Amino acid sequence: MHHVELDRWSRGRSLLHARDARVKILLLVAYLAAVATSPRVSVAWLAVYGFPLLAAVLVADLPVGAVLLRAAVVLPFSAAFAVASVVAGDSQRAAALALKSYLSAAAVLVLMGTTPLGRLLRGLERLRVPGFLILVVQFLHRYLFVLSEQAQHMRLAALCRGGWSFRQAAGGVAVLFARSYDRAEGIHQAMLARGFAGRAASPEPARAGWKDWLFLLAGLALVAALRFFLGGVWSR
Amino acid sequence: MEPLIKVRDLHFRYEDGTLALDGVNFELSAGETVALFGPNGSGKTTFVLHLNGLLLGQGEVTVGGLRVEKNNLGLVRRKVGLVFQDADEQLFMPTVFEDVCFGPLNLGLSPPEAAAAARHALEQVGMGHALERAPYHLSAGEKRRVALAGVLAMQPEILVLDEPTTFLDPPGRRALLEVLRGLPQAKLIVTHDVWFARALARRAVFFERGRIVRDGPVDELLARFHWNLSESLDVVAPPGA
């Protein structure tokens, strides 16, 4: 499953993997904003904005083909609207929709491929995202695989017996719900048994070093250059 | 010597009215290992949940000299380490390392101290190499050992394990057995696994309908368990009997 693969990528050991999560998050947002607010797109635009992403993928030692392919999941959605735009005579917007959404997805993949989710969430928390929400996301991710497997098994079991009706499917979902509820109760008990009394403490507060600050400055400078200078070349 | 665990006349009724424990008396001494047998629904797990205050019933439960009651729960849970049957529910953090650190951090250790305790506990169970692994990548046996490490890192006096050999293959079982053999804590093991129980415990206890009906040397109890569980249960004699 995709998120298992992503998890594997994120545990690499490149220069990018070692960078502070907050820095990478900020750079991602800056890059996405630059892409989103770019007034015009073109092949040159794609090359210029795509290059830093490609470089990042190579430095992080991620499988280039897989990343490029994975980012393409946005394309079906974009394609529909791109076609509508072309039909309405606005091919510039059509290209923009496709290219911008693709590069944005690829950029998110670079972040996720170089940052294990736990560290990402910790970074987000230190960037003032509510801790409760962070914990919910963390637990969601932890049990995503477990529950999906359960659902898969249910589906297979149903297929083995000739498929199921609408009502039976609803029954299956209801069982999944009840088991999830029970599971949550079990987790709660396990948390209490190990002394949980309300607030979760984090193991190591990550500290940003000079390399991280340098990376942040260089990255922001690059994004600014892309957006306001190189970008300006063809925005007239 | 004061017993480490002392349970007197414990009663417990669930919200829906089912009487789960009907007067349980039990004692556990330091360094002792006891196996808990009994049919499903006989109250074994319910009993065990009273030992660290996850359930509070009527009667007296004393752990390490402390009465188990609402205002003592934090202290009680330092003394009793409970390893649940479902390892997936127990390993709820994103990585092995973070999960084992959870307990020590809750006890108030500083992050470096908690990290050291976690590493040590993981070494004890033979999972010191798996710090950064995500729980869903682990096998059932590995999960079980990490769950045990999570409890060991809190340095409890008593270990309680609920059906620890569920889903384990023979190598997994053996690995777990070796780990448990090497631990000095008093142990209470709820199990159906006769081989496992005999390898670890000297004494066994038999639950039936919310009460302990037999408490004695493990071999003697197992002999009865194999041949004639009790008058009220249907038993098929093994072939050749």
Added chain:
Amino acid sequence: MHIPDGFLSTAVWLGLDAASLPAVGYLARRARGDLEATRVPLLGVMGAFVFAAQMINFPVGVGTSGHLVGGALLAIMLGPAAAAVVMTAILAIQALVFQDGGVLALGANVVNMALVGVLAGYVPYRLWGGARYRDAAIFLGGFFSVLAGAALAIGELLISGVRIPPALVWVSLGLFSVTAALEGAITVAVVKGIEALDPGLVRRPAAMRRAAAVIFALAAVGLAAVGVWLASGLPDGLEKLAQTLGLEARARRLYATPLADYRLPGSGAGWVSQAAAGILGLALIYLLCLAVGRMISRRGSA
């Protein structure tokens, strides 16, 4: 419908990000209450449940099948605040891990599905879920949660200048109505299934006074109306309003100088008033949600 990055205009994605931030913060506090120890695992696991449940196919007619979206189900089972937090967590995971929906567009998706969608799924149940029309109430919840979210999404795309020919808009809304009806049916079936397993899991909303019920109904209709209005992309009235208030000129000045680059195709007066219309419309929704939420909490079940 999860909107990717690169579709929304700056005013829209930025505005919705700004609008959703305080809302999510508030709801996270509400949902947590004093019971973080219990709530975190429950909400997290419920989020995972929704993902898992989406893998289950519900056969509808020849060869086609639908699946659960889940906003209304969560709202009914967990209450609106908790459901909103779970939906937000789901959207975050979908955007980050599955590239389903953008990161900058997260605010928009959160407003559409975690805020309005959840509320629209809850209000009918809150109003009529305790009485005879329970099944219909649950169905409406499922129906409106999907439709409102979709209508808002289309509206946001239109305001951002994405070209959708009117015919296509109506066709989309039609298709979404079908999906919405399916969601309604699935939600009813699942709630009944859960009740059959364990009646205690499904809470019954407390009885409501007549006046309050009327207010809620109006709020619900208001939400739907705003959604449809935005989707139709005809903020003429608001454009006139902006002109009369001199807002347009002021807004022009604000936008003209530092952000000269942010001119989209079809710029000029139209763009500004559309943006203003969008923002005002969303502010209206936001206020309605707050008001309805307040009233629900004052009279609601646990």
